[in-house]
Amino acid sequence: MITMQLPTSQESANLTGWAALSAQPDAETTPFKIAIFGKTGVGKSTLINAICGHELAATGIGEPVTAAAASYPVGPHGTVIDTVGFETGVGTATVTADVQRFLADQLRECAARHIHVALYCVRADDTRFEVLEDEVIRRLDAHGIPVIAVLTQGFSRNGELHPDHIQMCGAIASFDLPIWTGRPIVINAGADLETGAEVFGMDLLMQAVAECLPLGLAAAARRERRASVDAMYRTASAQIETSGRLAAKKDGCDLPDVWADMIAGIGSAYRIDGDTRAGLVQGVTTLFAGRPTSLGVCCGSKCASGCPESSPVSPTVTKSSRVSRKVRRAACDARRAHIRVIGEAVRDSIDSCVRAREWNPSDDTLLDLSTVVAEFIEATAPSGWFADAESLVQEQEGTFVSRRRRLNTRLAELIHLGRSAHETESESESVPDPTASSPRSGQSAGGGPIGSLRTKFHRQSRTKRSA
């Protein structure tokens, strides 16, 4: 974060433009960018010339002068952008689209080249502030760019503003716009030799720019970080996709390897270094060990809690049962879905950590990631993860019920077995009613063919147990 000393009014009283800005120690060394917006003819180019201290931007009378946005240097590292003025006769949609495109263009590069402060200019004598101008300001604000409203071509005598300008300032302040200090700054950037109107207000404006600059730079840094996290997210998602495809091909017994690779891949996407990454894989594996999903696919044969079968719909099972290709594909899909659900849970938990805590992934002083992931999964899994897996199975099994009742029954049985194994482990010994005590099976008991089947099996097992 760059800190700037605010100039006292005496110090900056006689300074305008860059002279005032350069009084800030950091303005000399920090790259910054100021963009100037407003209707055509409000004096954007004149203001730029006043800021730069040279006649850089062309000004004129008659037809609009600035045909394309242009940048001009301010001091050793600063830039100021002169935008194309808004004209009448162009529709709202076109204007907002142009602004949006311009901003997207400007904010694509690295943070140092983003727009850090925006000046929105309105002619002081116009006594109007149009709705579309609000819209432009709100768009700038939505990108986190500090906006300073400037009333140009103002008039001041003996240091006192024209009474009309004071009224106009009050009117704009009442609109509650997202502008710096909520009030516009009245300036006159170019002396009028004819009327004798003097340049004024530049010192106040530059002071406001100096105040906004740290905010704008911080916002740009945030934007850049957000963009890099977005890229990490995309890489992690690609990793999940790859692992999912792999899992669909692979034998059920190798699922844990795919899983471990995937988590490591997600970790490296978020630039988590070796040790932490290994810890993450270990942590997540432990977390899921002995936790059968609705498919009964848990961490596989390495599972310490003794699941009944590593993968109930493994190719071995399906081959021996001589089931159709369709069922085999369903099994593949289920494995892929399983991998995906876990992968997304890991990805989302890391992602939300990174975003919420503005944590720098390359930071060594990393909190115990696997704990965070565990917390996240604990919080989201019952409603999110398991439900997803179940609905996927339900969807695919709609065809089984009608066409392959026997296999379907077998599958459901296996699901139930896997679940009841999990339930018996996690619940206390004395459970009077499994449907009531297990919220998950209770939830799914009512809905769909598989639900009713499962309830049936529950009853059977209860009768067996009670017998």
Next chain:
Amino acid sequence: MNIGGKKSTEQGSTTSATTISQVLPVDDFAQDFSENLKQAYSEQGAVTVCVFGKSGCGKSTLINTIFGEIVADTGYGRPVTQDSCLYVHESGNLRLIDSRGAEIGRDDQQLQSGLDALVADSKADGGQGRIHVAWYCVAWNHRRFEDSDVRLIERLRGHGIPVIVVMTKVPMIGDRIHKDAQTLAESILSRGVPVHMQRVFPTCALADPYRGQPQHGIAELLDATYEVVPDEVHAALTSAQQFDFDRKRSAARKVIATAAAAAGLAGAPPVPVVSMLFTVPAQIAMMAKIAQIYAIPFDRARGLAVVVPTLGAQLGRVGAASLLKLIPGAGPIVGGVIGAAVSAAVTGALGCAWAVVCERSAKGEFGPMDLVGNDMLGSLFLSEFKQALSRGTAISRTWNPKAA
């Protein structure tokens, strides 16, 4: 009119107010005057002016300067004219269209269809509301004349509407306009837009004491407007505009001269002096016409007109003979009758005094309480009447605030 049936009073004698009011019942007078006024208003026609320009360029201020305070809201902040407004002046002499300011975000299609709708509306009204002139306002400090401006003006010309380009808020540097305004004007004309006289009219409708900027250019704009509008609406325009009182005065003078001449002819048969003062129908018609020229609202005009019978009472006390001595070359009044010259002079003086009252009312110099029964109004009328009698039919300008 009941002149014949009224009791005549003796010439030169002191006559009580009661006698006068018997001669001239105020109610009868007011009713007569109202009927004449109604007729004058219905005959005058209406001029239709349409004002265009960007939001905030000073359209409403310009309108208020020229036509009196008819557009209420000239504010700060949001565009104030959300839709094109048609103002019809209550005297019916003016239809003014204050178009919605061209804002950014309205594309050409919207601007032009808005314009087309305005024109169609004005034509739909049986041709009564045909737009006679369009004022296209450009603020000098915008320093821009955009393509959309050119297209709008061309569109207006396409509808057969004469366009006068008005540059608003122009500062004067000595006796010339600001150099940038001049450059902008040249730039506008170089675009080849079809504007009246190939001229841009620089104006400043509202003086800015803070900047030391005077009001200027409005008279030139009005003159140009008279040039482009058809002759038949000149009278309506004279009545509607509240800026150039010279035009109103000269129109009133014509009315007075006609009425005086008519009274001269009518004065040939002997008429008792006092009763003739305010009873000739031509005089009442004259007063109604003058009220119309000054666009005095109907009720107000009626209220003001009551001053005339009041004056009759005062004259009665002063003595008509002493009053008539003021008339140059009137000679002695013989046998209680007055000659044609005297009759014309009295009618002329009445008209002049009434025009003064109307003008001061139009300029808002009377408060709501300064109407009937107020001595100020009566004494003003009386002194103007006396002055006019001794001076001939010229409307006094001594009270003109410009001169003051």
